[in-house]
Amino acid sequence: MSDRLVAARVIHQVLSGVSLDAALARLDEVAEASSRPTIRALSYGVLRHFERLQALLDQLLERPLRNRDSQVKYLILCGLFELEDGKKPPHAIVSESVKAARQLR
Secondary structure: OOHHHHHHHHHHHHHOOOOHHHHHHOHHHHOOOOOHHHHHHHHHHHHHOHHHHHHHHHHHOOOOOOHHHHHHHHHHHHHHHHHHHOOOOHHHHHHHHHHHHHHHO
């Protein structure tokens, strides 16, 4: 499972009422040790800037995503956060986000 998809699931859990510490504690079950820093950085970053990223996403979408597409929304927010962060090339971020979305089917 991709780091972005795990981060999207952590974000979903937190926004559903689970504490961030509890959601991140579950990483041991699904993520390799080498992936955990990336997952934490994405989760913290998106949650820290959630309102701004959500407003940006709302401007980019022609119509809102459905509630059942929440994990796709959180994947997009992870991508937007990374694009603003500027530590990776934009084409790599988009490519990795699309690969993660394919895992959702």
